[in-house]
Amino acid sequence: MAEVLVYVDHVDGAVRKPTLELLTIARRIGEPVAVHLGPGAEAAAKVLGEHGATRVLAADAPEFADYLVVPKVDALEAAAKAVGPAAVLVPSSAEGKEIAARLALRLGSGIITDAVDVEAGADGPVATQSAFAAAFSTRSTVRKGAPVITVKPNAAPVEAAPAAGAVEPLEVSFGELATGTKVVSRTPRQSTGRPELTEAAIVVSGGRGVNGAENFSVIEALADSLGAAVGASRAAVDAGWYPHSNQVGQTGKSVSPQLYIANGISGAIQHRAGMQTSKTIVAVNKDAEAPIFDLVDYGVVGDLFNVVPQLTEEVKARKG
Numbered sequence: 001m002a003e004v005l006v007y008v009d010h011v012d013g014a015v016r017k018p019t020l021e022l023l024t025i026a027r028r029i030g031e032p033v034a035v036h037l038g039p040g041a042e043a044a045a046k047v048l049g050e051h052g053a054t055r056v057l058a059a060d061a062p063e064f065a066d067y068l069v070v071p072k073v074d075a076l077e078a079a080a081k082a083v084g085p086a087a088v089l090v091p092s093s094a095e096g097k098e099i100a101a102r103l104a105l106r107l108g109s110g111i112i113t114d115a116v117d118v119e120a121g122a123d124g125p126v127a128t129q130s131a132f133a134a135a136f137s138t139r140s141t142v143r144k145g146a147p148v149i150t151v152k153p154n155a156a157p158v159e160a161a162p163a164a165g166a167v168e169p170l171e172v173s174f175g176e177l178a179t180g181t182k183v184v185s186r187t188p189r190q191s192t193g194r195p196e197l198t199e200a201a202i203v204v205s206g207g208r209g210v211n212g213a214e215n216f217s218v219i220e221a222l223a224d225s226l227g228a229a230v231g232a233s234r235a236a237v238d239a240g241w242y243p244h245s246n247q248v249g250q251t252g253k254s255v256s257p258q259l260y261i262a263n264g265i266s267g268a269i270q271h272r273a274g275m276q277t278s279k280t281i282v283a284v285n286k287d288a289e290a291p292i293f294d295l296v297d298y299g300v301v302g303d304l305f306n307v308v309p310q311l312t313e314e315v316k317a318r319k320g
């Protein structure tokens with residue numbers, strides 16, 4: 001069976017959830033082979049093996065941490081040349097997309113970015129993308145070279161599928177461009193303890209209806225009861241009620257969780273562009289005519305300050 005390369009996104013060997021989702025997708029197309037760059041390959045290989053990776057090609061070098069993406073592209077190119085894969089899957093983060101684009105160029109391959117689903121097809125993997133503020137879905141195949149596909153978080157479930165996960169060294173020689181852009185400092189962001197917005201399975205968002213920074217505690221309480229990330233509309237962000245890093249939409253982040261709960265958000269096209277591919281959408285809005293109700297699976301017409309705390313209490317009660 002043809003092998004499929006999966007680029008591993010990890011923090012010191014702790015594999016992030018979108019990579020495990022890529023392994024589910026890789027198994028639909030062929031045999032997953034993970035590419036792990038940086039420290040922690042042995043620890044990562046255990047998890048990667050549990051989720052279907054037959055082999056884990058590993059390389060560690062200071063270049064991966066000290067410079068921007070080019071060393072990683074060098075390594076992924078070496079892996080692709082060694083394996084001759086049926087496809088290369090990369091998480092759709094900003095870094096992932098830059099790596100994928102550079103890799104596709106080097107391999108002379110076609111690239112598909114921001115896939116929300118990938119299936120096996122007669123002529124190679126078929127990727128589904130969501131276009132024009134999710135008003136259309138497109139299905140595409142790559143016609144030249146090994147397809148390089150970046151896949152959005154939550155595009156597939158994480159599934160256990162025990163495989164060998166055997167660690168094998170990957171030989172990498174860095175090109176002269178690899179050390180062109182050095183990382184000179186890193187400042188860790190203060191952790192909220194909540195999941196990363198773009199990776200979260202559940203996102204609870206607040207908009208202008210939240211009516212003040214201090215009231216976002218209502219949104220956060222619901223998010224925490226569900227183990228969710230917190231999002232915000234641009235109106236809420238522009239008012240200074242919530243950080244820009246939490247903005248969902250065309251000029252914010254694009255999320256595709258299993259569940260999106262919009263509170264006091266009208267559903268402007270630019271907001272929809274960032275959340276319309278969510279699997280289940282719930283809205284709480286006091287205006288029954290709000291456009292958000294056109295796209296929801298469940299809608300509550302009511303005052304969020306009345307509805308959301310009750311929802312939070314109900315979730316907590318059910319969790320026991």
Ligand SMILES: Cc1cc2nc3c(=O)[nH]c(=O)nc-3n(C[C@H](O)[C@H](O)[C@H](O)COP(=O)(O)OP(=O)(O)OC[C@H]3O[C@@H](n4cnc5c(N)ncnc54)[C@H](O)[C@@H]3O)c2cc1C
Nearest residue numbers: 207208209233234235249250251252264265266271286304
């Ligand atoms: C180029 C461009 C890019 C943009 N990018 C983005 C983007 O990335 N993300 C984004 O979100 N927007 C973006 N916008 C802005 C977008 O057009 C809207 O202005 C914005 O999304 C509105 O935010 P909102 O829904 O929170 O506010 P509003 O449209 O004002 O809606 C507030 C809603 O809250 C409801 N409400 C009020 N009080 C309560 C209450 N107590 N209980 C329940 N409901 C209540 C109201 O009925 C109303 O429906 C962009 C605009 C442009 C032009």
